[in-house]
Amino acid sequence: MSDRIPSDEVQDLEYEQWLELQIFENIDEVELRNVLMEELSFLKKMNVREYTLWQKYTEIQRKYPVTKTSDLFFQSNTNYYPKLNELKNNIWIPEDPDDYLKLEPKVTLVNASTNVKTWNALRIFIHSQRNNTNIGRNLFFIVTDNVTDKYLGILCLSSDFLDLTPRDKYIGWTREQRTQDKRISHTSIGSTIVPTQPLGFNYLGGKLMALLVISNVPEQAWNDRYNNKLAGITTTSLYGSFSQYQNLRYWNKRGHSAGSIKFEPLKETISIVKEWLKYKHTRRYWEWYVATGTDGMPLKRDYKQRSLSFTYNQLTIPKEYVATNHQRGIYFCSLFENTREFLREEIEERELVKRFDNSVEALTEIWKERYAKKRVKKLLEDGRYNNESLFYSDMIGKSWEECKEKYIKEVGR
Numbered sequence: 001m002s003d004r005i006p007s008d009e010v011q012d013l014e015y016e017q018w019l020e021l022q023i024f025e026n027i028d029e030v031e032l033r034n035v036l037m038e039e040l041s042f043l044k045k046m047n048v049r050e051y052t053l054w055q056k057y058t059e060i061q062r063k064y065p066v067t068k069t070s071d072l073f074f075q076s077n078t079n080y081y082p083k084l085n086e087l088k089n090n091i092w093i094p095e096d097p098d099d100y101l102k103l104e105p106k107v108t109l110v111n112a113s114t115n116v117k118t119w120n121a122l123r124i125f126i127h128s129q130r131n132n133t134n135i136g137r138n139l140f141f142i143v144t145d146n147v148t149d150k151y152l153g154i155l156c157l158s159s160d161f162l163d164l165t166p167r168d169k170y171i172g173w174t175r176e177q178r179t180q181d182k183r184i185s186h187t188s189i190g191s192t193i194v195p196t197q198p199l200g201f202n203y204l205g206g207k208l209m210a211l212l213v214i215s216n217v218p219e220q221a222w223n224d225r226y227n228n229k230l231a232g233i234t235t236t237s238l239y240g241s242f243s244q245y246q247n248l249r250y251w252n253k254r255g256h257s258a259g260s261i262k263f264e265p266l267k268e269t270i271s272i273v274k275e276w277l278k279y280k281h282t283r284r285y286w287e288w289y290v291a292t293g294t295d296g297m298p299l300k301r302d303y304k305q306r307s308l309s310f311t312y313n314q315l316t317i318p319k320e321y322v323a324t325n326h327q328r329g330i331y332f333c334s335l336f337e338n339t340r341e342f343l344r345e346e347i348e349e350r351e352l353v354k355r356f357d358n359s360v361e362a363l364t365e366i367w368k369e370r371y372a373k374k375r376v377k378k379l380l381e382d383g384r385y386n387n388e389s390l391f392y393s394d395m396i397g398k399s400w401e402e403c404k405e406k407y408i409k410e411v412g413r
Helices: 008-019 029-044 048-063 082-089 097-102 113-125 165-171 175-179 199-203 205-212 216-226 267-280 282-289 303-314 339-343 360-382 400-410
Strands: 105-109 138-145 151-159 187-195 232-236 252-256 260-262 323-325 329-334
Touching: 008 282, 029 267, 048 113, 048 400, 082 113, 097 199, 097 360, 105 205, 105 216, 105 360, 113 138, 113 151, 138 216, 151 199, 151 205, 151 216, 165 252, 165 329, 165 339, 187 205, 199 205, 199 360, 205 360, 260 303, 267 282, 267 303, 282 303
Parallel strands: 187 232
Antiparallel strands: 105 138, 138 151, 151 187, 232 329, 252 329, 260 323
């Protein structure tokens, strides 16, 4: 048993103490199943891009509610939340196609409440994927241009996946090494690697962000915060095999994910599911949503998906309504020539040999010369250069059909 998991006796005692203070609500099981079937039937008809946009839409409507006060409503949704206008207006937009050559990216660790709010707002509005903060370690970074102080993108390093077969085969480590010997603490996952637009489209800004997440700033921040030498970084593509990591220097593709994602109902419905679990399967609910390990983190990893899978099974929801096939490419960056040997405990930390110059300046230069230059030249030749920004604040207060019509082509941009 991992030393982060309390003994059975301790768990039993904590469970009984918690149980004495609880109030339970008896949820109608038939009604819950009908609600889930209705929502899952709606989601089942969507392709992966529609589902991604739907999650973004529901996230924004939940976090940025509005009240219609007149037939005119309001002219600009961002006026309802003035801070959003400030963020939107501070996104880097070139005046000339060659302005990318003047960029001097600066990677800043988020460590104050104001910056945290800024990071979260940017994460919600500049990218189509829903903002899901990982359980465990998280280091957030904002990338700006040192010359203009405009936003270029955001990054996040999080606790790595405990099990990821293609990565694990490549490294050659055992599960015991990852868990009991805690070698997983020496890797991280780039859980957010997002450029602003039009940097992303016009100049392959996603590749710049993917290079900056392996730069010395996040690396040193991880070493300092967690006192674990960061030796490698994992990430996954958003859609299938083709992604911003394709043919990107220092990142190597190691395979695909298992190829299935579970549909998630609305947050309000998930709250009802949790009440049903609490009443009908109390111990499981406690293990998923209440219990913690000795490190203070949730006792069960991936508890949300576990609880949903269990609920779908218990309520006999047909499998075809539960998940969609969706493979993601898996990529890994070794920061050292002998990263794998270090993770397999064959060498000590002092023996690590740096694999490449990961200064922000060096990586930025690679991006400009190898990727941005060719990209913008090709777009200009084809007449596809697009200087429009992308900021999802217009979703506030709009219907799903309105948002789908306007933004479906932007998903993954």
